[in-house]
Amino acid sequence: MEYLWLIIAVAVVLVGGIAGLVATRGRGRSTPTLDREGPPEVVAPADTETEAEPGVGDDAAVPRDTPTRTVEDADLPTIEAPAPVEKPESTASRLVRLRQRLARSQSPLGRGLLALLSRDVIDEDTWEEIEDILLTADVGVAPTQELVDRLRTRVKVEGSTGASVRDILREELVTLVDPTLDRALHVDRADGKPGVVLVVGVNGTGKTTTVGKLARVLVAEDKDVVLGAADTFRAAATEQLATWGERVGVPTVRGPEGSDPASVAFEAVKAGIEQEADVVLVDTAGRLQNKAGLMDELGKVKRVVEKQTPVSEVLLVLDATTGQNGMTQARVFGEVVDVTGIVLTKLDGSAKGGIVVAVQRELGVPVKLVGIGEGGDDLAPFDPEAFVDALLGAESA
Ligand SMILES: Nc1nc2c(ncn2[C@@H]2O[C@H](COP(=O)(O)OP(=O)(O)OP(=O)(O)O)[C@@H](O)[C@H]2O)c(=O)[nH]1
Structure with missing residues (x-):
């Protein structure tokens, strides 16, 4: 009798299992499973105009039945090499070029002044010419006046021998441009931020x-x-x-x-x-x-x-x-x-x-x-x- 119950129980389990398997294969149209016996069946949705929200895994368009392509057939994307990144010039060599370029473009200012101050006799007309050069070079009225006053005093006191005139002019121009100003660029990170x-x-x-x-x-x-x-x-x-x-x-x-x-x-x-x-x-x-x-x-x-x-x-x-x-x-x-x-x-x-x-x-x-x-x-x-x-x-x- 016990054997009979056992046989009935095994039979019930087997029938249930087979029924479950058949049901799963039927749902396979909406939940793709891996079918090893042949290519998956492509089923067009009954209504493509459905109002329903698309779900995860849904295709945006009906898949096309394209033949399988091999690696040889596939068009591979062309990868363009990134443009090489340039290496900018160092600060030291920029300064050398700065000097060369400025020397070319600014000669009327610096060398004009030097030529006038190197004259044997510096009369009022010469000082006026000096003023004109400074004003033409956009130095501005007040700074021009200051510079001319300082040059007049120093040239009178220190004499106007060739070499020293150049030194005096250099010193006074540097003072005018003001080497004491802080010209550092504030470009560093602070408090953990750029x-x-x-x-x-x-x-x-x-x-x-x-x-x-x-x-x-x-x-x-x-x-x-x-x-x-x-x-x-x-x-x-x-x-x-x-x-x-x-x-x-x-x-x-x-x-x-x-x-x-x-x-x-x-x-x-x-x-x-x-x-x-x-x-x-x-x-x-x-x-x-x-x-x-x-x-x-x-x-x-x-x-x-x-x-x-x-x-x-x-x-x-x-x-x-x-x-x-x-x-x-x-x-x-x-x-x-x-x-x-x-x-x-x-x-x-x-x-x-x-x-x-x-x-x-x-x-x-x-x-x-x-x-x-x-x-x-x-x-x-x-x-x-x-x-x-x-x-x-x-x-x-
Ligand atoms: N010779 C020379 N030309 C310069 C210098 N700096 C900029 N330029 C030129 O000046 C022109 C204008 O420069 P942009 O940088 O476009 O000027 P911008 O102030 O940004 O003008 P928008 O782009 O219209 O806002 C360009 O032809 C630059 O090449 C320089 O130091 N020397």
Whole structure:
């Protein structure tokens, strides 16, 4: 009897198992299983216009019944080799080129002064000529007067023998340019966050180019840099900046044309913090349509960035060839943002190096960098002694 119950129990289990197996194969249309006996059956859904939400694993379109391809048949994607990342020039050799370029472009200023002061007799007409040279080179009225007064006194007292006139002039020009100003760029991490540099200035002064060149300088110093293309006014400016970045392997955070510059700046700084970058360089738009508009825009960019970390440097880019126009721009920007340093571009194409003195006086902030050409490595730290030596066409003293 016991055997009979056992046989019945085994029979029930077997029947149940077979029924379960048949049911599972039937559901296989909606829940694919691995079928080793042949290719899976492709069943078109009864209604493709169904309102139901797609579920995980659903196809976006009805799969096509394409023949199986082998590795040989498949079109493999072509992988383009990344463009080689350039190695920027070192600071030391930039300075050598700076001196050569300045010596070429600024000769009317330095050598003109030297020639006049080396005359056997320095009369009133000569002093007037000296004044004219300084004013023409955009040194500005007050600094010109100061320099001429000091030169008059020293030349009278110390005599005007050939060599000493050069030394006197050199010393006085260096004093005028002021070697005591702190020209260091504040681009280091602080409190575990990157340094943030806002680059401001009127369009066309060389802002975007300067950001690109500065990225190269920093990369040459082994810093991790992130660029922020907050000049959303001109689409090409964003492209231009991204290209500068790509050349040295630096990422650029960008927004669509016409988007809010402050939000791009915010995202760039956020990315810099997340990526633990050393410095974030933000290019801004500088439309001078009116002071209030500019103040609103730059003020907002700065405020929004500073929700995350303080701005460590605000660099004002000025075109050395624009003379008094550049001074007006400096004044306006100086009132709108706390400029911490000046970048004087296109010094290679101007004989008006005197603007270094004038703009420093006007804003009370130092020229920190100078642009000496359109090339990637044509940006150099501003060094008063090297600058004056270049003006005078001298070897390093
Ligand atoms: N010779 C010379 N040209 C420079 C220098 N810096 C910039 N430039 C050129 O000046 C022109 C304007 O530079 P951009 O960087 O586009 O000026 P921007 O201020 O960013 O102007 P937007 O992009 O319109 O905002 C470009 O042709 C640069 O190559 C420099 O130091 N020397």
